Amino acid sequence: MGAPWKGGCLCGAIRYTIDAPITELRACHCTNCQKSTGASGSVNATIQSATFKLDKGSPKRFAGKADSGRTLYRFFCGDCGSPIYSQRETTPEVMNVRAGTIDDSTGLKISLNIWTKSARSWGHIDPASKQVPGQP
Ligand SMILES: [Zn+2]
Numbered sequence: 001m002g003a004p005w006k007g008g009c010l011c012g013a014i015r016y017t018i019d020a021p022i023t024e025l026r027a028c029h030c031t032n033c034q035k036s037t038g039a040s041g042s043v044n045a046t047i048q049s050a051t052f053k054l055d056k057g058s059p060k061r062f063a064g065k066a067d068s069g070r071t072l073y074r075f076f077c078g079d080c081g082s083p084i085y086s087q088r089e090t091t092p093e094v095m096n097v098r099a100g101t102i103d104d105s106t107g108l109k110i111s112l113n114i115w116t117k118s119a120r121s122w123g124h125i126d127p128a129s130k131q132v133p134g135q136p
């Protein structure tokens with residue numbers, strides 16, 4: 001697959017298009033991502049915000065303190081709760097889109113795992129990927 005990438009939340013209230021190449025994914029094992037996803041963490045495509053377009057709906061925003069101490073805005077569907085993307089308060093020009101909300105991400109791989117020091121014992125980490133214990 002390739003650009004444009006289409007995606008959305010579980011209930012369909014939020015739909016988006018990313019018009020940029022996505023070549024790699026980054027998995028975050030921080031405790032906030034674990035709570036926010038109910039899983040071992042989040043898996044994200046880092047993109048320029050200018051390439052992201054909402055086609056439908058408008059996500060709710062939660063301002064959380066990241067493990068790094070910075071404020072991280074987490075955007076999610078207010079109807080079904082799907083996490084859609086996150087943005088640092090200080091760098092709104094970049095966003096991390098939750099890879100599981102992309103309709104078809106065939107071929108993409110996780111190339112970097114961050115915050116592995118708080119990884120769950122049952123969270124899979126590809127040994128071939130790059131790993132960083134905290135914030136890279
Ligand atoms: Zn939804």
Ligand SMILES: [Zn+2]
Pocket residue numbers: 028029030031032033034042115
């Ligand atoms: Zn995280």
